[in-house]
Amino acid sequence: MINLRATLECGQVFHWRERTDGAWEGLIGEHRAVVRDSDGRLEVLDGDKDTAAEYFALDHDLEEIYAGFPRDATMLAALDFCRGLRIIRQPDWECLATFITSSMKQVTHIRQMSQALRARFGRAVRGTDQRAYPDAAALASATEADLRACGLGYRAKHLLATARRVASGQADLAGWRRLDDEGLREALCTLPGVGRKVANCVMLFGYERLAAFPVDTWVARIMRNHYWRGGRKPTPLAIERRLAGRFGPQAGYAQQYLFHHARMTKRRERP
DNA sequence: CGCCAGGGTCTCG
DNA sequence: CGAGACCATGGC
Numbered sequence: 063m064i065n066l067r068a069t070l071e072c073g074q075v076f077h078w079r080e081r082t083d084g085a086w087e088g089l090i091g092e093h094r095a096v097v098r099d100s101d102g103r104l105e106v107l108d109g110d111k112d113t114a115a116e117y118f119a120l121d122h123d124l125e126e127i128y129a130g131f132p133r134d135a136t137m138l139a140a141l142d143f144c145r146g147l148r149i150i151r152q153p154d155w156e157c158l159a160t161f162i163t164s165s166m167k168q169v170t171h172i173r174q175m176s177q178a179l180r181a182r183f184g185r186a187v188r189g190t191d192q193r194a195y196p197d198a199a200a201l202a203s204a205t206e207a208d209l210r211a212c213g214l215g216y217r218a219k220h221l222l223a224t225a226r227r228v229a230s231g232q233a234d235l236a237g238w239r240r241l242d243d244e245g246l247r248e249a250l251c252t253l254p255g256v257g258r259k260v261a262n263c264v265m266l267f268g269y270e271r272l273a274a275f276p277v278d279t280w281v282a283r284i285m286r287n288h289y290w291r292g293g294r295k296p297t298p299l300a301i302e303r304r305l306a307g308r309f310g311p312q313a314g315y316a317q318q319y320l321f322h323h324a325r326m327t328k329r330r331e332r333p
Numbered sequence: 334c335g336c337c338a339g340g341g342t343c344t345c346g
Numbered sequence: 347c348g349a350g351a352c353c354a355t356g357g358c
Contacts, residue, residue: 073339074339161339162341164338164339164340165338165339165340165341166337166338166339166340166341166353166354166355167338167339167340167354167355167356168337168338168339168356168357169338169339170338170356170357171338171355171356171357172338172339174356175355210354213354213355213356214354214355215353215354215355216341216352216353216354216355217340217341217353217354217355218354220341220342254341254342255340255341255342256341257340257341257342258340258341259339259340259341260339260340260341263339276339277339278338278339278340279337279338279339279340280338280339281339297347297348298340321339325339335358336357336358337356337357337358338355338356338357340353341352341353342351342352342353343350343351343352344349344350344351344352345348345349345350345351346347346348346349346350
């Protein structure tokens with residue numbers, strides 16, 4: 063089972079587009095893919111089926127994951143809204159670079175910056191006008207002005223510095239897969255432009271660390287409105303520890319459902 | 334026009 | 347450790 067729209071529009075990935083016939087066209091790494099949601103089944107219209115099944119994490123047992131969710135009203139409403147949303151397996155560098163550019167940006171802006179970087183620095187892919195996300199070497203050889211021209215603003219410096227570390231091998235993203243969650247977070251946080259929130263996003267979306275719990279402004283608001291009794295406004299770290307502890311080993315899934323539901327139903331409730 | 338957006342970094346108590 | 351200033355950009 064999969065809810066393809068929710069999966070592709072929930073703010074974990076930014077380069078898929080819906081065609082007029084309802085299918086979704088995008089790239090998995092450097093490979094073109096066209097997929098469709100036919101009654102909750104993933105239908106692969108173009109591209110390798112196994113690659114798509116891996117990317118969309120069809121092996122995640124959603125019912126087991128849902129069974130681990132707390133059964134409060136907020137979580138149940140999010141589950142009802144997002145059922146079938148899957149945390150996908152993104153290429154690590156693509157995920158890291160994208161979320162370095164995400165700070166203080168809306169989802170639509172992240173999509174714009176990502177598209178600009180692909181158009182300017184990405185490799186062409188056969189059979190589509192979409193371009194692959196530029197690898198670390200391609201961005202490492204750019205100038206800060208080049209990146210600013212893609213709308214990155216002050217994030218250009220961070221992305222450039224991190225691209226150089228990855229391209230030089232000083233940061234070994236593939237090797238870091240052997241680290242445990244704490245070690246991986248610590249390693250990611252050594253990179254320019256990566257703090258705890260971005261690190262958690264990269265862990266969740268790029269390293270399949272389903273316990274990672276990113277706390278952004280939306281999640282903080284949900285926390286204040288629904289999960290925090292008394293006291294003063296908690297720090298992001300306090301929120302993460304409280305909710306990640308409550309939601310258990312697959313807290314990242316719960317977080318993404320809460321995030322997407324809140325964002326899609328905004329303006330109904332505010333502090 | 335003012336506010337806010339999937340924040341990070343640096344400085345100062 | 348915790349709070350505040352600063353950083354760019356675009357949509358509403």
